[in-house]
Amino acid sequence: MGPVRGNKKKRKVENKAEEKSLVSGSSEEGSVDWWDVLSRKITGDPSSSHGLEFKYTFKMSRKTFDYICSLVKDHMTAKTHFAFISGNPMSLHDQVALALRRLGSGNSLISIGDSFGTHHSTVSQVTWRFVEAIEEKGLHHLQWPSQQEMTKIKSEFENIRGLPNCCGAIDTTHITMLLTSSDQEADTWLDRKNNHSMILQAIVDPALRFRDIVAGWPGKMNDASVLQSSNVFKQCQKGEKLNRNKISETGIREYIVGDSGFPLLPWLVTPYQGKELSENKAELNERIIATHSVADKALKRLKEGWKMIKGDMWRPDKHKLPRFILVCCILHNIVIDMEDHVFEELPEHDPGYREEICECVDRAGLMLRDKLAMLFSGR
Template sequence: MGPIRGSKKKRKIDIENGLDSGSPEEGSNDWWNEFSKRILGLPSPSKGLDQFESVFKVSRKTFNYICSLASEPMMAKTTNFMFLNGKSMSLNDQVALALRRLSSGDSLIGVANFFGTNHSTVSQVTWRFVEAIEERGLHHLQWPSTEDEIAQIKSKFENIRGLPNCCGAIDTTHIMMLLSASDRTIDVWLDRKDNHSMILQVIVDPDMRFRDIVTGYPGKMDDASVLQKSNFFDLSEKGDRLNGKKLKLPGGTEMQEYIVGDSGFPLLPWLITPYQGRDLPETKTEFNKRHFATKLVAQRALARLKDVWRMISGVMWRPDKTRLPRVILVCCILHNIMIDMEDDAIDELTLTNQHDSGYRPEFCDMADKNASLSRDKLALYLSGRLPV
């Protein structure tokens, strides 16, 4: 399977009207009360309710919405998944199992023991869930489609450290894999740190929501190469993206919409990178500080992604590399759903910038001459030194 990219397709769905998980029984507290006693051995529903977010990493409201999202495609198939005691799994049971698998980072056997089922059931249910969220949840991961939405994003980015007309922050991270020595493609996935990994590129808005992703490529590829293979790159180069209102600077200079990225990316008219080198003049040093503070949202988004959806944060044992890109995509969708639902569980997470331990920053020497001039004028503008 080829690389996964963030979808542009938008489905019309009312989140607030979609909180019921399907049936009255499953939409009530009865399921969780029974589950907490049977699986967790908790003595009372009140104590069990306090444990919900720690078990599934999402609030009850978000869980119910995810159930409503996955219900039709998951229940359309006739497979009857069972617990070891012979009881059939409800929709909530299956969603709970999949969320536990994706969020805990536990092995198939570990999740199976937790739920009282077998590891093959965990594998099958998780994959069915991935297919369902991929089918029904892509509208949670898309590029802004209206001028008002873009304007809000620009305003929030500018409020961080003053960068105007910024529409996103780009970054990459590595998904680690432990592959079999007999795997014929093992050398393909060996990266510059002698790890086997798959790369994930994301473009993030100021609320740490993923707006575009690319994954599926070997971790040995550098950031610039992954970017250039992306649909986002093609659209931006053709002028079909980041083509909104230009910022008019003093002296008649215009600054088009852009995203920010670190020194591993090329400097382009629509992708602004920091100045490189030491002993930079004050205007460039100040620009780099503003740039770093703005780009930080992408690092934090990736750190949160890996902190919550721990299946992709550790070293994955012999993953199916044709399915892994879709698992990563669904983790990104779930990350966005938590933001869209204003999930209270987010408030309990510790903000960190670390998501790719051991990987040093890359440096790309590719720089568009016009982009370099625009960056200089933007730096002067921000310092108040651009001639009128």
């Protein structure tokens, strides 16, 4: 039996180290103890033997979290060093956890600051530093597909409901805001549901990755207007995108699918309108709707995973908000790229907003849609 005095002395040293860790909210960078300590702090019970589950808290694995830390490390450690109210410095992991909690929970700056043991201004500054870092280092996770990637995407879309040469699905969602009457620009942001909102337009692949996004336009704009104001519209109209290959047997070119709120264009296929449709037109509509559902699901998953942009945001900086939205979309893609399991309980992403009907029809778009309908004639 070893000396009792020595054990007691060792135990005192361990207890002091643990107390110090609980005060600061962190321990060894990247260690298991780091999260054990911080999670108990967030729950408000540092003495508890059980903290929050990591994946439940951040909706990503520890592997993905560590990867994100590696992306932002240089940017987040190069400038001002942040600290807890206790005066203890925040580690890189503490800062990333703080920013992800802010973006993922949608809780207020004060609430998150209280749970982490820091001032709400620190929450704001750390989160913005994180946004800048992801913009700088993570943008390669949100890019238009290469030719090789597009070949795979087309095959995966065709596997959904048989649409050949389909390259993406496009949809929009509203990021709602709470603006005060003192805001001189408040009326600019009023949408058709009488909410203040900002629109996010996204083109999505079959794996629910965002391949192109547009954020920043007022919610009063309709889907067609947002599309026509975007770079992707200009590029597609010029043939710089969605013009690589035609199917030789049918002449069907590359295109994306949208709902009835979008215009029918040479590279954008929307459903036929009307109740009494021919069998092949009705069949094509079903296939378009089923294929387009990936965009709807991606936006649901985005808002469920990054709740800062799900609820009514209190007086956000409207110049910074598009950058927050972009970063949430990049993080959404990173989780997919890292092959993380994602929670499947997905509520509506735009509750209360009824589908719009766009009357804009391009002749070449009509011809493309009719060619697609003929493919399914008699099936």
